[in-house]
Amino acid sequence: MGEHLRFAVLGPVRGWRGPDEVDLGPPKQRAVLATLLLGEGAQVSVQTLVDAVWGTESPGSALSSLRTYVYRLRQELGPPAILSAGDGYQIPTCPDSLDLTAFRHLVGRAEQARCDDDGKSAAGYLNDALAHWQGTALAGLRGEYVQAQRDRLERLRLSALEACFAVRLDLGEHTDIAGELAALVAEHPLDERFRELLMLALYRSGRQAEALMTYSEARSLLAEELGIDPGPELRTMYERILRADDALTAPPAPAHPPQQTPRPTTPAQLPVDLPAFAGRAAELTEVDMMLDGDDGIPAHVGVAVITGMAGVGKSTFAVHWAHRVAARFPDGQLYINLRGFDPSGLPVSPDQALRTVLESFGTEPTGLPQDSDALAACYRTHLAGRRLLLLLDNARDARQVRPLLPANPGCMVIVTSRNRLSSLIATDGARPVHLDALSIAEGRDVLARRLGADRAAAEPAAVDEIIEHCARLPLALSIVAARALTRSAFPLATLAAQLAQDQSRLTTLSDRDAAADVRAVFSWSYHALTPAAARLFRLMALHPGPDTSLAAAASLAGLTVPHTHQLLTELTEAHLVDEPVPGRYALHDLLRAYADELTHATDPPDERHATRLRVLDHYLHSAHRAGRAYSPDRNAIALPAASCGVQAEDFPAGPERTGSAAGWLDTEQAVLMAAIRTAAAHGCDRHTWQLAWAIGHHLDRRAHWHDLEATQHLAMEAAMRLEDPSAQAHVHQNLARAATCLGRVVQARTHMERAVELFTAAGEITACADAHRQLSWVAEQQGDLEAALSHAEQSLARHRAADEPGPRIAAALNAVGWCHILLGHHQQALAHCQEALAIPEVHRRPYLAADIWDSIGLAQHHLGRHLDAVAGYEQALALYREVGVAQAEADTLRRLGDTHLASGRVEQARSAWTQALAVLERLDHADRHAVRVQLDTLVTNPPRR
Structure with missing residues (x-):
């Protein structure tokens, strides 16, 4: 940007x-x-x-x-x-x-x-x-x-x-402001508000006679200029000063106790603290010292950067400290894994992180700006006045972190990274806290807490050997402790001897400064696994990440879901796989690297390729089903059959189907994005463009247009390599949507015109008709209303020629009607929209029906049939509320207010606009400012009756 x-x-x-x-x-x-x-x-x-x-x-x-x-x-x-x-x-x-x-x-x-x-x-x-x-x-x-x-x-x-x-x-500043108020009264002599304040300031300053003279001047001026007497507020102030009302000598007490603003949902996102956390006392104290402000919170924005090599326990330390001080930050504790060193995909972008935080406070994604600077400004505004703790885990560099730093005092940010983030320390005042390997004493404390004090004390020499062989890394020690607990009959000396034997074949895994390697420790847990669990562990390195569901893991292994669940339980008990939230599984990045080494050394290339295809098929078929549930009238693409062993997600029938599909898409969005990158990197071109198509509508509805554009560029490269015109057309269509929403309308029109050409050449009538309707919308954004109408009419003609199902024809009729409204052809618009509404299937599509009723309302409004317009808008509102489309609800409420005002129903207009404002405030949408202006205008400049 x-x-x-x-x-x-x-x-x-x-x-x-x-x-x-x-x-x-x-x-x-x-x-x-x-x-x-x-x-x-x-x-x-x-x-x-x-x-x-x-x-x-x-x-x-x-x-x-x-x-x-x-x-x-x-x-x-x-x-x-x-x-x-x-x-x-x-x-x-x-x-x-x-x-x-x-x-x-x-x-x-x-x-x-x-x-x-x-x-x-x-x-x-x-x-x-x-x-x-x-x-x-x-x-x-x-x-x-x-x-x-x-x-x-x-x-x-x-x-x-x-x-x-x-x-x-x-x-109590009456003496200081009396002169300023006198100047203001001279500038605005007919404004009684300032005279009333001046009279009070003069009276409280002991200048009662001047206060009364101010009133006399106002009475004479108003009588001479306007032929009226002073208003009731000014007269009341005059009478109170005349009788030296005691209540005027001090600020009046409020008539009612101040109302408490309801506190919004408070995020509490910190991961679970480690019950057996030990050591790091000096580092914890160092971070504690940053809380030097009133009430134990920082007097400015505190930023602590926790650095150290992989496996040293940075995240565990940060989470533990955050839990210790969470109560000092009553407005929320936020956690974001920035995935700066995740081998499965790209790091989380600052924009994506900003959106995650804002959505954590209930902000609707569609209300957020797309520009990075505006998004960061919105973030700072939202956090203003809050006392927040923000934990940014696994940061790659300062550029990834800097936009996320709050601007207001009282907030605390704790960042973990393998890099030192020197520029954050130099220019943003961050305090570095470097974690080295544990001391011997701290290592003893860790093992004592994990194994029990008696067992550790019984073999102190073996404990010290284990600590040294594990390079004093907390991750390695936790794995050794897990093995020792599962083999309680084994002396610790036996474990220490096994570690010593492995040292000759160890090499540095991730950091040249490490005194020893942890691969041997990982190998203990790995070699203790059953063959099936060991295979699943290896194959998890091929998952696009960052985490996996049970069904995706089953597809990865080509096994049933119950069998896979048993294997994942075995892996979590061996501390080789984490389950950060129920039903989601992830590998620590060191363990992922170890698994990647194992699968390349153990599994033949064709097995790895088959595994990758299974997991890509899982996400493709699951996302396709979710998209169909989410948008049933979207023209679907044809998918080949899934590979044998794929366990695709399904979504329940009934009213909850859409919500279930949308929730799955939200949960899996980061994985789906990584899957597209994985497919592109490994030459799986069909998966690349079809996955991008499958999540395109979801990214659009969530207003993630930069992500939509990025995935479609990968899809276009794949479609070009495949020399598939139909695929290229679908990609052009999605690129047009992203470009339009990002303000590049000329580029969008080029994409849509190319999509229409390709669909026409391929003989795909339905897709071509849908493309014409989208091209109509793009032309409308350009202000080319005649072209918008032409393309809407072509969409309708093609759907009718193909004898398409009713909902598609209804959507096209509504598009034609909408264009006629914009062109001022309101009677023609009404005829098209009423024809659309008469199609029986429309009433089983509440979103579509709502759009049509909204168009009918606007057409009736322009025809001067205000009661009919109100009826149409109320039908649309009921349906939009049924399907939960808040933005459309607000738009209709605004138009309803316009109609009420046009017919002289001022209070009804105020009510509609107030409801619209409440929705837009909830969405944190930019349109709320315009609605406030409308409401202010009703107060300051009411229409003449």
């Missing part, structure tokens, strides 16, 4: 890329950018942009000029800055990228602080919010729209000023 973009509208409209200011072009181009920024992440329609820049009497060339301005801005700012959305554009914003959003965020925090009776914090937030104003908002721009927006923003500023002075009065 490029450098961070920042914008300002609370003053002259300006933009910066990193430290450098960007040239935003001529006034009309700046006006386009300003209008998009005022949407605060929401979609701004093309018509709104035209009206804002040119007014209602726009020239015929306005649309062409608008596209030119958007193109130039994208060239200057970079493609991710301005996204195509619906029939317009949007710029994702957050407090770190737009001064208006930062202003709103700080005002919101001030309101919460006031509810919590924390006036000092509230005043600080409000002062910080007002500091974002750098003169007159939107300075340098002209026009009716700009002036209306400037007036709206000024009202927001004055409201914040009022709140700031009210808080400062509550804090």
Whole structure:
């Protein structure tokens, strides 16, 4: 990603890329950018942009000029800055990228602080919010729209000023602010809010006569200018000052106790602590010293970097320390395995880690920005004010960690890595804690805790020999202890002698500085296994990782699920396999490397290849079934039969089927991504593109569009090697979806046009029809509405010609209807949507039916049939809620509010928009800002009846 973009509208409209200011072009181009920024992440329609820049009497060339301005801005700012959305554009914003959003965020925090009776914090937030104003908002721009927006923003500023002075009065600062309030009253003489505050400040400063004179001036001015008397609040203040009301001499007590904001679900993700943890007292104390702030939490963001070779116990140490201090971080303890040295695949990207944290707090994935900088800013905003402990395990380098560092004091981050992460220490103030091999004394303590003090004390010389032969590594000692416990009749001296005999054939496994190797220790546990368990252990090195389910392990071995479960139990008891959560199995990276050596030395190449095909077949057929359950009307690809011995997942019939499939896809997403990379690396081209297709819809619904794009690039390379036009067409289709959602609409259209060509050449009528419908959507994002309608109509014609099932025809009819709405052909739109709704199968597809009812509602709205529009929207809402599609629910609620307002039902409009805002707040979606503006407008500028 490029450098961070920042914008300002609370003053002259300006933009910066990193430290450098960007040239935003001529006034009309700046006006386009300003209008998009005022949407605060929401979609701004093309018509709104035209009206804002040119007014209602726009020239015929306005649309062409608008596209030119958007193109130039994208060239200057970079493609991710301005996204195509619906029939317009949007710029994702957050407090770190737009001064208006930062202003709103700080005002919101001030309101919460006031509810919590924390006036000092509230005043600080409000002062910080007002500091974002750098003169007159939107300075340098002209026009009716700009002036209306400037007036709206000024009202927001004055409201914040009022709140700031009210808080400062509550804090006893009446003497300090009397002069500031007098100047403000002179600037806004008809604004009674500031006169009321000035009267109170003067009275509390012992200037009762001046306070009464302020009221007299207001009464004369209002009578002369407007022919009215002062409002009730100002009159009440005057009467209270006249009678020297005692309650005015001190901040009034709140009428009601402050309401406690419900605390969101608190993540508690730390892995299980090791009951027999021993040693490391000095290192634990060193990390404890970082908790030097009030209440035993860091006064700043504390970052501890735990380093050391593989097997030295970094993760165990970090988890143990985190459990010791977890109670000091009441807002949550988060754990992410960054997989920096996982041989099964790529490390976890910072974006993926940021999304994981935000989703841990209940944030919907679809509400998160795609830009890395915006995502990091959203993360910092979400963590603001929280006291959190974040454990980042197995980091590869500082770049992987740095975006995850919180910005607020009171948080603690503990990082483990084999690398020293020197730049994190140098530039981010992290404290290094290096773990060496255990001392002899610590090794004795470890074995005593594992074996029992009496047994260890009975053979002290053997204990010391075992410690030295294990290189004093905790991982090796734990495996030896496990073997000793299962052979309680064996003297420890026998185990020590066996280790000594193995030393001649040991080589360094993972670190040149290791005094000895642990391969011998691993070999003990391995050679004690039954042949079937030993084979499964070896073959687990071929699993794409990072962990495996029972069914996947059974497919790997080509065995039944019960038999595989017995073997995995044997492996976990031997400490060769971990079961971090019930039903999920994983290898420590040292053990994985050892298993990989064994399988290459023991199993012939054809056996390894057959194993790899079985596990890829498991994930391909399981993901395909999950996708069919998740999206039953998606045009499925044909799969060849699975290899013998594959145990594919199945999903229950009935209403829970979709949820079960979605849950499986969520759980297996990292493994499926690794499986695609594994298939590509080993030349399994069919598996590569078909796996990418199978999880494409899931990645799209979860808004993981960068992952979608990455997998489809691998799929395209595979499809090209296969010279398979149909495969290439499917990949082009998925690349188009990713490109559109990432704001690269021109690229998306190229992909979709190629997909249509390939499907047409291959004679795949259904796929071609579906591709035309997607191409219609892409054209809509470009603002090419005539082309959008043409492709929707072609989709419908092809489905009808092929006598397709009802749901596909209904979806195409709805697409045609939607395009007619956008083009203003509302009667034609209604006819198409009502025809779609009349298809019987639609009513067994609640999501599809909801989409159609929503389109009907919008068409009726434009036709002026407001009651019919409301009925359509309410039908859509009931169905969206049934299937749990929150984003669509919010969109329909917003349109329902528009209809209520158009028909004069202001309170109903307020109710609909309030519900929409609640949903968008829950999703942490950027559109929430636009809905707040709508609600604010109802309050500050209610429609005339």
